[in-house]
Amino acid sequence: MYMFKYVLKRLLLLLLTFFIIITVSFVLVKLLPDTPIKQLGKDPTLIMNIKVARHQYYINEAGEYIRTPIIEQYIYYLGYAFKGDFGVSELLYPGQDVWKVFSEKVPFTVAVNLYSILFSIPLGIGLGIVAAVKKNTWIDHLISTGVMIFVSVPSFIYGFLVQYLLCFKLHWFEPVMNASNGAFSWTGFSTMIPAVLCLAFGSIAGFARYTRAELTEVLTGDYMLLARTKGLTRGQATMRHALRNAMVPIFPMILSEFVGIMSGSLIIEGMFTIPGVGSLFVNSIRSTPNPDYNFFILLSAFYILIGLVAGIVADISYGFIDPRIRMGAK
Amino acid sequence: MKDVKQTVVIPKEKFEFASQGDMVHDKKLQTKPVGYFKDAFRRFCKNKGAVVAAIVVIFLVLFAIFGPLCINSNYTDAYVTDADVKLYKYLSPKLFENGNFWSGTQKKTAVNESDYYQDLAMGQERGCTTISDFIKQYEVSDVFSTSIKYDYRVDAYQTIGAFTKTLTTEQYQALMAWQDENRLQVILPSVDRNATSKTENIWYKCQMKGNAYTTKPEFDENGDFIPAYRTYASADGRRDDYTSNMRLAKDPYVNGDTENGWSYATRTGSADKGYNYVVRVNPYNYFIYRYGFEPKFTFGTDASGYDIFTRLASGARFSMLLAVGISAINLAIGAIYGAIEGFYGGKTDLIMERVSDILSAIPTMIVVILFNLHFSATVGAVPALIWAFIVTGWIGMAGTTRMQFYRYKNQEYVLAARTLGAKDRRLIWKHIFPNALGTLITSSVLVIPGVIFSETSLSYLGIINLDSPTRSSVGAMLSAGNGMMTKYPFLVLFPALFIGLLMVSFNLFGNGLRDAFNPNLRGTEG
Numbered sequence: 001m002y003m004f005k006y007v008l009k010r011l012l013l014l015l016l017t018f019f020i021i022i023t024v025s026f027v028l029v030k031l032l033p034d035t036p037i038k039q040l041g042k043d044p045t046l047i048m049n050i051k052v053a054r055h056q057y058y059i060n061e062a063g064e065y066i067r068t069p070i071i072e073q074y075i076y077y078l079g080y081a082f083k084g085d086f087g088v089s090e091l092l093y094p095g096q097d098v099w100k101v102f103s104e105k106v107p108f109t110v111a112v113n114l115y116s117i118l119f120s121i122p123l124g125i126g127l128g129i130v131a132a133v134k135k136n137t138w139i140d141h142l143i144s145t146g147v148m149i150f151v152s153v154p155s156f157i158y159g160f161l162v163q164y165l166l167c168f169k170l171h172w173f174e175p176v177m178n179a180s181n182g183a184f185s186w187t188g189f190s191t192m193i194p195a196v197l198c199l200a201f202g203s204i205a206g207f208a209r210y211t212r213a214e215l216t217e218v219l220t221g222d223y224m225l226l227a228r229t230k231g232l233t234r235g236q237a238t239m240r241h242a243l244r245n246a247m248v249p250i251f252p253m254i255l256s257e258f259v260g261i262m263s264g265s266l267i268i269e270g271m272f273t274i275p276g277v278g279s280l281f282v283n284s285i286r287s288t289p290n291p292d293y294n295f296f297i298l299l300s301a302f303y304i305l306i307g308l309v310a311g312i313v314a315d316i317s318y319g320f321i322d323p324r325i326r327m328g329a330k
Numbered sequence: 331m332k333d334v335k336q337t338v339v340i341p342k343e344k345f346e347f348a349s350q351g352d353m354v355h356d357k358k359l360q361t362k363p364v365g366y367f368k369d370a371f372r373r374f375c376k377n378k379g380a381v382v383a384a385i386v387v388i389f390l391v392l393f394a395i396f397g398p399l400c401i402n403s404n405y406t407d408a409y410v411t412d413a414d415v416k417l418y419k420y421l422s423p424k425l426f427e428n429g430n431f432w433s434g435t436q437k438k439t440a441v442n443e444s445d446y447y448q449d450l451a452m453g454q455e456r457g458c459t460t461i462s463d464f465i466k467q468y469e470v471s472d473v474f475s476t477s478i479k480y481d482y483r484v485d486a487y488q489t490i491g492a493f494t495k496t497l498t499t500e501q502y503q504a505l506m507a508w509q510d511e512n513r514l515q516v517i518l519p520s521v522d523r524n525a526t527s528k529t530e531n532i533w534y535k536c537q538m539k540g541n542a543y544t545t546k547p548e549f550d551e552n553g554d555f556i557p558a559y560r561t562y563a564s565a566d567g568r569r570d571d572y573t574s575n576m577r578l579a580k581d582p583y584v585n586g587d588t589e590n591g592w593s594y595a596t597r598t599g600s601a602d603k604g605y606n607y608v609v610r611v612n613p614y615n616y617f618i619y620r621y622g623f624e625p626k627f628t629f630g631t632d633a634s635g636y637d638i639f640t641r642l643a644s645g646a647r648f649s650m651l652l653a654v655g656i657s658a659i660n661l662a663i664g665a666i667y668g669a670i671e672g673f674y675g676g677k678t679d680l681i682m683e684r685v686s687d688i689l690s691a692i693p694t695m696i697v698v699i700l701f702n703l704h705f706s707a708t709v710g711a712v713p714a715l716i717w718a719f720i721v722t723g724w725i726g727m728a729g730t731t732r733m734q735f736y737r738y739k740n741q742e743y744v745l746a747a748r749t750l751g752a753k754d755r756r757l758i759w760k761h762i763f764p765n766a767l768g769t770l771i772t773s774s775v776l777v778i779p780g781v782i783f784s785e786t787s788l789s790y791l792g793i794i795n796l797d798s799p800t801r802s803s804v805g806a807m808l809s810a811g812n813g814m815m816t817k818y819p820f821l822v823l824f825p826a827l828f829i830g831l832l833m834v835s836f837n838l839f840g841n842g843l844r845d846a847f848n849p850n851l852r853g854t855e856g
Contacts (some may be wrong), residue, residue, distance in 0.1 A: 152837040
């Protein structure tokens, strides 16, 4: 019951936070000057008609387009958003439904992040275990140094390295992703590898560092000594006792990474031309003369929601994994 | 088993009282007391990685401060005023004079014949070696034809394409005087466009194909290039008013054949408005004339001809100043906010925590974009960026301070101070806050690489634009270089190396500092 109440409380809080942020962001975006009507794609009247239909504009007696008050725009926006209508693109894909464009991009982002996570979890945790078991030997020093470097160096630096060495010099991979067959096809996968590598380096290092830290702490515990005195070998004791306990904080981290799958990487996607959410976001901001506001609002909301959910999932999963932790208990 | 027992017999007279007669007083401590910060410093020095990182950080900071002074300011000042700077774009990094490594050379592969001869001819005309290392010549055949290709390294500084300049009479006179004084040929003879093909670099006669010239050179019986300069014999070439003694060695004028001598300039304009002279110049020597030093760029030059070394240093200086400033402001705001939260607790804490919760849920990226859209037009991109980083940046600091306050506020010494009549403000700042200071300083050091990273990513993505002739950002340098990476890898190499080194060393340094300031770790490292 504790748990249920706690989860409910967190969910309500999440919705409240989300609502406040979205309201503020919407108002801030709408306070900006809107894109001049003439520059709305090839057929401005079409887009303006949609905007009028969605109560973002109205036509006055003189036949001019006038913006409706922001509060009114917001209420109508929310109403349409509940029905899954987030408006149309103004500049990037003039006249197209932003939700449709967005949902076409999601699979690519999910694919590239999924591959990278599937690749980095076993490798990262494995390296972490090796480093912890061989603590203070040259193996540990080697892994720890590598981890330190890969954690701190920004991912676009690996991006340059991978692009230059593996794509241009050694010609192992295509520097540009071939998206023609969809995200989950073989061509998609094989041309995604450089991007997957760039994303994986950082997460491998992150997992390895975390696992090493947790495991070294657990390995010094008294129950490990007990397990050894019972007659378990070092390997058995590590695998059956230490690793399970060390996983308690690591598992939520994995979970929140999985939630974060959809948010993608702004830089890596652009660098390897993966038509995902990240590059859509960057393009929507960089479009001229103004950002593509409908995309911007939708994607901002999406990112904020992902961040909030990832936080909650990690917190709640602690309670499920570790029976000693009782969430929300007084 | 044998019981071994050894008895050492010490004679009685060897025993002596430790202190006989005098009273035993407490002696004054001879050693100096080890305070919190001194202890932290001592433990920091034991961490070799952190010390090395600290040295690297200091080195990078020195680079950022003094880097821009390393190049003659004549050149950097010309960024704004002078279009000539653009002609010196994409020059390779040059540190050593000879060899293939870091010597201002660039490898060219599969170059066709006419381009190869153009590079070769450039050296002949300017009296220097353009092809520093000839690698190989080979044949490539496809279905239609067989062609000859070359692989070689060129000196990037000597193969800058020749260009024409229009000078006023005074400028022309000054340039000729400088030439004579320094014995450097800046002005090259004008090319006879009727006898060659398109570019200013082809000063030799080319083969004909139908009615048009190709870019392939024609050779004389010795296998040399046949010069195709405009001579004094042609009508307008005569009025070049070239009074300098510097002429190319093969110029017929040198041997007394004034009629067929090569013309070095073309006069335009009229007597009442003043004459202008169109001259073709050797870019290398023109650079020396113009900016007063031989072109040699340690990190090369970028697409606009800007020196990468100084650009990188000024970008780094900007990033570091921004990061340190933001971290200091965040520290101040976070400390005050966290202190109030932590000290008063209860409802105050609850409400203030909700506010910071909501703010922390907004991704920094979105805050930066919104601030940039709203304020960069009115207050400028940099203040907008600073504001955006502060809006959500202080939350981490506030959290740390709050936690420290919760730890210390119920301790006896605080109660004692309160009983002695200390006011809240005194309790907060004099009694509790100093305990949180070490942790706060370390976390504010760790904020610095984070801010630099965000700033670099944002300018790399083009979301914020901080670039101008006088200011640069590392992220913009990286994104500009990314497109030209296959041809000019140095455009990306140096900024990327710098950012990578900065991130690793700052993080190592910060972690070392954190461990040193953590009293729980005292003595554990042995």
